[in-house]
Amino acid sequence: MELDKAYDPKAAEENHYKRWEENGYFSPEINQLSDAPKYSIVIPPPNVTGSLHMGHALQHTIMDVLTRWKRMQGYRTLWLPGTDHAGISVQRKVVEQLKKEEHKKPTDIGREEFVRRAWAWKEEYGNTITEQMRREGVSVDWSRHRFTMDESLSLAVRSVFCTLYEEGSIYRGLRIVNWCPKDKTVLSDLEVKDEVKKDGKLTYLKYPITGTDRTITVATTRPETMLGDTAVAVNPSDDRYKDLIGKTVSLPLTDREIPIVADEYVDAEFGTGAVKVTPAHDPNDYQIGQRHNLHQLLIMNDDGSMNSAAGSEFEGLDRFVAREKVVERFEELGLLEKVDDYEVTLPICERCKTIVEPILSEQWFVKMEEMRDMALALMRNEGVPHFSPRIPHEKVYTAWLENLKDWTISRQLWWGHQIPAWYDIEGNVYVARTEAEAYEKAGTRSLIQDQDVLDTWFSSGLWAFSTFGWIDDTTSTDDLERYLPTDVLVTGRDIIFLWVSRMIMLTRKFTGKKAFEDVVITGTVLGKDGKPMSKSRNNGVDPIEMFDKFGVDATRVYLASIATGADIKWNDLLIETYRNFANKIWNATRFCLMNSEGAVVDHASLMERGGLSLPDRWIISRLNQTAIEVNRALDKYEFHIAVSLLYHFFWDEFCDWYIELKKDEINAGDVEATTRILTILEIALRMLHPFMPYLTEELWLKLPGVSAELHHAAYKQADGTIMLTSFPPGDPSAFDEQADREMTSIIDVIKKVRNIRAEMNISPSIKFDLHIAADEAFQNVFRSNEAQILKLARADRVVIAKELEVPKASAKAVTSHASVAVPL
RNA sequence: GCCGUCUUAGCUCAGCGGUAGAGCACUCGCUUCACACGCGAUAGGUCAGAAGUUCAAAUCUUCUAGACGGCACCA
Numbered sequence: 024m025e026l027d028k029a030y031d032p033k034a035a036e037e038n039h040y041k042r043w044e045e046n047g048y049f050s051p052e053i054n055q056l057s058d059a060p061k062y063s064i065v066i067p068p069p070n071v072t073g074s075l076h077m078g079h080a081l082q083h084t085i086m087d088v089l090t091r092w093k094r095m096q097g098y099r100t101l102w103l104p105g106t107d108h109a110g111i112s113v114q115r116k117v118v119e120q121l122k123k124e125e126h127k128k129p130t131d132i133g134r135e136e137f138v139r140r141a142w143a144w145k146e147e148y149g150n151t152i153t154e155q156m157r158r159e160g161v162s163v164d165w166s167r168h169r170f171t172m173d174e175s176l177s178l179a180v181r182s183v184f185c186t187l188y189e190e191g192s193i194y195r196g197l198r199i200v201n202w203c204p205k206d207k208t209v210l211s212d213l214e215v216k217d218e219v220k221k222d223g224k225l226t227y228l229k230y231p232i233t234g235t236d237r238t239i240t241v242a243t244t245r246p247e248t249m250l251g252d253t254a255v256a257v258n259p260s261d262d263r264y265k266d267l268i269g270k271t272v273s274l275p276l277t278d279r280e281i282p283i284v285a286d287e288y289v290d291a292e293f294g295t296g297a298v299k300v301t302p303a304h305d306p307n308d309y310q311i312g313q314r315h316n317l318h319q320l321l322i323m324n325d326d327g328s329m330n331s332a333a334g335s336e337f338e339g340l341d342r343f344v345a346r347e348k349v350v351e352r353f354e355e356l357g358l359l360e361k362v363d364d365y366e367v368t369l370p371i372c373e374r375c376k377t378i379v380e381p382i383l384s385e386q387w388f389v390k391m392e393e394m395r396d397m398a399l400a401l402m403r404n405e406g407v408p409h410f411s412p413r414i415p416h417e418k419v420y421t422a423w424l425e426n427l428k429d430w431t432i433s434r435q436l437w438w439g440h441q442i443p444a445w446y447d448i449e450g451n452v453y454v455a456r457t458e459a460e461a462y463e464k465a466g467t468r469s470l471i472q473d474q475d476v477l478d479t480w481f482s483s484g485l486w487a488f489s490t491f492g493w494i495d496d497t498t499s500t501d502d503l504e505r506y507l508p509t510d511v512l513v514t515g516r517d518i519i520f521l522w523v524s525r526m527i528m529l530t531r532k533f534t535g536k537k538a539f540e541d542v543v544i545t546g547t548v549l550g551k552d553g554k555p556m557s558k559s560r561n562n563g564v565d566p567i568e569m570f571d572k573f574g575v576d577a578t579r580v581y582l583a584s585i586a587t588g589a590d591i592k593w594n595d596l597l598i599e600t601y602r603n604f605a606n607k608i609w610n611a612t613r614f615c616l617m618n619s620e621g622a623v624v625d626h627a628s629l630m631e632r633g634g635l636s637l638p639d640r641w642i643i644s645r646l647n648q649t650a651i652e653v654n655r656a657l658d659k660y661e662f663h664i665a666v667s668l669l670y671h672f673f674w675d676e677f678c679d680w681y682i683e684l685k686k687d688e689i690n691a692g693d694v695e696a697t698t699r700i701l702t703i704l705e706i707a708l709r710m711l712h713p714f715m716p717y718l719t720e721e722l723w724l725k726l727p728g729v730s731a732e733l734h735h736a737a738y739k740q741a742d743g744t745i746m747l748t749s750f751p752p753g754d755p756s757a758f759d760e761q762a763d764r765e766m767t768s769i770i771d772v773i774k775k776v777r778n779i780r781a782e783m784n785i786s787p788s789i790k791f792d793l794h795i796a797a798d799e800a801f802q803n804v805f806r807s808n809e810a811q812i813l814k815l816a817r818a819d820r821v822v823i824a825k826e827l828e829v830p831k832a833s834a835k836a837v838t839s840h841a842s843v844a845v846p847l
Numbered sequence: 848g849c850c851g852u853c854u855u856a857g858c859u860c861a862g863c864g865g866u867a868g869a870g871c872a873c874u875c876g877c878u879u880c881a882c883a884c885g886c887g888a889u890a891g892g893u894c895a896g897a898a899g900u901u902c903a904a905a906u907c908u909u910c911u912a913g914a915c916g917g918c919a920c921c922a
Binding site for chain 2: 026028029030225227241242243244245256289290293294295296297298299300305307308365366367368414415418419422423426516520553584585586589590591592593594596597599600601602603604605606607609610611612613614615616617663664667670671678679682683686690774777778780781782784786787788817
């Protein structure tokens with residue numbers, strides 16, 4: 024059989040994925056052994072709004088390597104795919120579409136219609152990423168694909184909500200929350216990012232003390248909130264203000280008198296030592312307000328504009344316009360003390376970058392103490408999850424848990440899991456799994472469901488078990504029984520708190536099981552400029568483009584070659600390395616097949632050690648050592664080590680030495696030699712398969728004598744494919760230290776001669792006599808491999824003796840087992 | 848403010864207690880019958896700086912400088 028001169032990745036990529044998928048190779052049911060151990064992974068569900076980026080490609084590569092490796096080891100392997108409904112993202116897409124195409128707002132079409140359109144949007148665009156994933160070659164079981172708003176996953180969400188509510192862990196309360204005026208929804212602390220603003224201002228406002236001509240000065244970065252002040256606080260031990268405690272100030276721009284209270288929170292050393300208190304717009308002020316029973320005056324609307332409580336002069340103004348106006352008015356009144364430059368850190372919405380407003384709002388929360396303690400106990404007692412890399416993630420994860428606060432789970436959106444709570448006319452709340460149940464509890468005919476939906480992370484927090492069919496604690500499914508806990512979670516460090524920790528806690532709480540044993544935290548693939556890839560920086564690298572340019576397999580090996588957890592700057596040159604590697608594998612196979620008539624892959628051919636030559640014994644020894652080390656590296660999630668081992672074994676040892684040494688025999692059509700090299704190649708391809716699925720399948724199918732006979736015992740009934748062969752475990756009894764040593768001595772000699780040739784400028788076409796001196800044992804080694812030495816050293820004749828007997832004008836060199844000389 | 852990471856060959860990165868490694872780029876030589884996406888051979892580093900522990904440190908400790916990440920606070 025004759026192969027093309029260069030590997031064409033596209034053809035292989037188009038040939039195999041569909042067949043694998045249609046033949047059910049990705050399904051755990053392909054495994055026919057009833058006692059096979061299981062291996063399971065759930066995918067971090069990408070957003071339906073997303074398209075494949077390099078971070079996905081990296082994580083998917085790692086998960087696929089693990090899945091294919093374990094499958095080849097005979098595990099009943101399930102990698103479960105799915106997508107996330109991505110509340111805010113989809114909502115925003117639909118709002119934009121509505122605005123663009125119909126010039127309408129969501130309220131114009133109503134909730135029901137809006138949700139219908141969101142589903143339509145999801146149907147139309149939500150599969151982009153799953154189609155791209157097929158190109159990656161991921162061996163996920165598409166028949167088990169889940170979406171966070173699937174019926175059964177939605178039922179799971181409801182029952183978890185109800186259970187937590189019934190036991191008092193979920194409550195509804197008025198709290199200071201992070202409010203995004205653009206998205207018009209509350210956000211959890213984790214969805215708020217910080218942005219340092221160097222040119223901020225600190226404004227000092229003077230408040231007149233009632234009944235005196237004195238004033239008290241307070242400082243603020245948000246002057247407009249003074250319209251909502253309901254007190255001024257000072258430290259009780261601050262002598263400057265002791266006599267003012269209990270007095271009131273006349274709040275400028277309003278007709279209100281507000282008290283001066285004493286509170287330990289106030290730091291007498293900072294600023295003026297007096298703090299304006301706005302309980303409805305600041306978390307600390309809220310706390311002070313609670314302690315002093317202060318009125319909570321809300322002065323903003325949900326879009327960040329001032330409301331009527333801010334006074335007629337300000338009503339309707341945007342918060343930033345109001346800010347300027349307040350300062351102006353204070354200046355007019357002679358109550359503006361000064362404005363200092365001040366570096367402020369602003370909270371911004373993670374998604375839309377709008378400045379988040381702390382605001383008093385009634386929301387749903389989850390108390391986390393119990394689940395937090397479960398997770399901490401899991402770590403303390405069992406070291407679960409085991410993070411790779413362990414440093415720093417284990418410590419960061421633990422520290423975060425220890426300081427965990429209540430989780431804000433309601434969102435003012437229409438797209439998502441609507442909160443299963445209903446209200447009657449008096450405002451009584453009925454939390455129920457179904458509307459009917461709510462009516463039954465309420466005993467009335469008129470209920471309104473809570474308008475909010477749940478944080479997207481609430482449903483993805485159940486992902487580790489809701490995907491296996493869990494609906495409530497009476498559920499029993501085979502998948503749940505079999506695949507939970509999952510074996511490993513592979514994800515990025517940005518969602519360790521948002522997602523990983525919540526899955527651990529919720530899974531433990533609701534199933535009593537662990538979500539997963541191990542967590543692999545991948546690094547960040549940075550742009551060429553060393554910054555995280557982003558649209559605004561325009562430094563992104565599209566995985567699909569890389570697939571087109573270098574092939575999927577080359578891209579996968581490159582991604583796998585990055586040390587676990589390390590960040591890496593993108594560099595096309597490195598992918599090229601692995602594109603070249605793919606081509607090397609292709610051509611090595613091409614060579615093995617050129618004169619392969621009569622030879623077949625035959626594992627028995629490697630067993631009769633008696634009749635094997637030194638290069639045979641050596642390459643078999645190296646093959647087995649490599650296999651053992653690759654398995655060991657994968658066991659430890661050291662993918663880059665596995666890649667390096669395979670790269671050097673295949674290129675340096677198999678191609679540069681073994682093939683070169685066996686070339687004459689193969690070219691001469693020596694069936695035994697060709698059988699052996701084909702068999703060694705076949706084993707090497709198996710080891711490469713988890714990393715380079717397309718290339719290895721393409722080549723494996725071309726090898727003579729391959730069939731389902733070579734499959735792992737669990738897959739004998741399936742049609743022939745490399746993905747169902749056994750992953751080479753490596754056989755320590757095949758280690759041959761003597762062969763390693765002897766072969767090394769021959770390689771050393773040849774390298775020295777080549778060195779001499781280059782140093783002495785001897786043209787490759789010129790042949791010469793080569794003198795080798797060594798002890799008797801090595802003389803025998805060199806004698807019995809004389810033909811190979813002659814060929815690779817490009818010598819005419821080899822003289823082997825105890826001592827070198829050469830003219831003075833000779834180039835000499837010494838290896839650890841021999842001396843060599845070339846007469847000039 | 849607290850916690851943490853990184854700084855190794857021109858570039859991108861491995862190594863993390865025992866005589867400095869890879870790929871690419873560079874230099875030299877090869878139209879060698881699998882592969883020029885190739886073959887062969889060189890060259891290139893006081894492992895950011897300083898001090899310490901050790902028989903032995905790129906690798907452990909401390910400090911300094913630079914790059915960066917997370918958390919908290921932010922009147």
